[in-house]
Amino acid sequence: MNRQQAIKTRTIPFVFSDETRDSYGTVLPVKGWDLSTFNKMGVALYNHSSFGSDPDNVIGTARAWVEGNKLIGEITFEKEDINPKAEKVFQKVLAGTIKGCSVGFRTMERGEWGKGEEAYDGKKPTYYYGRRSLLEISVTPIPANPNAKVRSVHAQQEDAEPTGEMEYLVGEVRSFDPDTEGDEEEQRQAEAEKESALLRANVAMAQADALMAMS
Structure with a gap:
């Protein structure tokens, strides 16, 4: 998609998720996605703000599908006259200031450890x-999955022929933590990451068990 087309349609393509181990120590296998509910409602938020009283936290509509080992999708942003917040986020995505996105989901069955x-x-x-x-x-500045981000939006040259191919932005999520040195600090970080992974997994398994007990 070139930039002018994105501006005209207000639609931006994203990689919503893939099978990369995220910052919580978890993986979302692509084969496990159920998209039926999402593609009926198509809710796009800013930073997972779904429980507040501000309706402008819903910044647009979205749809999703699977390509290979990636969950792909696109977000169509609301117009400025009905949602100034959506316009601001849209412009920041176009400018490359915000690149990330994040999925919100409900566990349907228990997973497993590696x-x-x-x-x-x-x-x-x-x-x-x-x-x-x-x-x-959700569009978000810092996604848990470093590969969950906007696909490239090109400023297409007038003489260039469209290729029909979509490229991915090349980049990485930088850490905002202070630089540290020494084995002790690395050990503490590793332990903290391990505790986070265990806690998130235990919550997920409990949710899955509760759902299965109710069914």
Whole structure:
């Protein structure tokens, strides 16, 4: 998609998610996505603000689909005359100031721990979610998954022929934590990451168990 087309349609393509281990120590396998609810409602938010009283936190509509090992989608932003917040976020995405997005979902079945170092008691515990229902997509400055971000929007040259191909922005999420040195600090960070992964996985398993008990 070129920039002029994006401005005209107010629609931006994103990678919503993939199978990268995120900052919570979890993985969302693509085969586990249930998109039926999401593609009926198509809710796009800013920073997962779904429970406040400001209706402008809903910044547009969205749709999602799977391509290979990625959850792909697009967001159509509301116009400025009905939602100034959506316009601001839209302009920041176009400018490249905000690149990230994040998924909001409901657990449908229990997942499992990885093997080896990714086991529950391993050095890098990683929880692989089971089936889950996508509920909303949010534009966010710092996504948990570093690959969840806007696809490139080109300023297409007048003489250039459209290729029909979509490229991905190349970049990385930088850490805002202060630089640290020494094995002790690295050990503390590793332990904190492990605790976060265990806590998130335990919550997910409890949610899945509760849903299965109700069904």
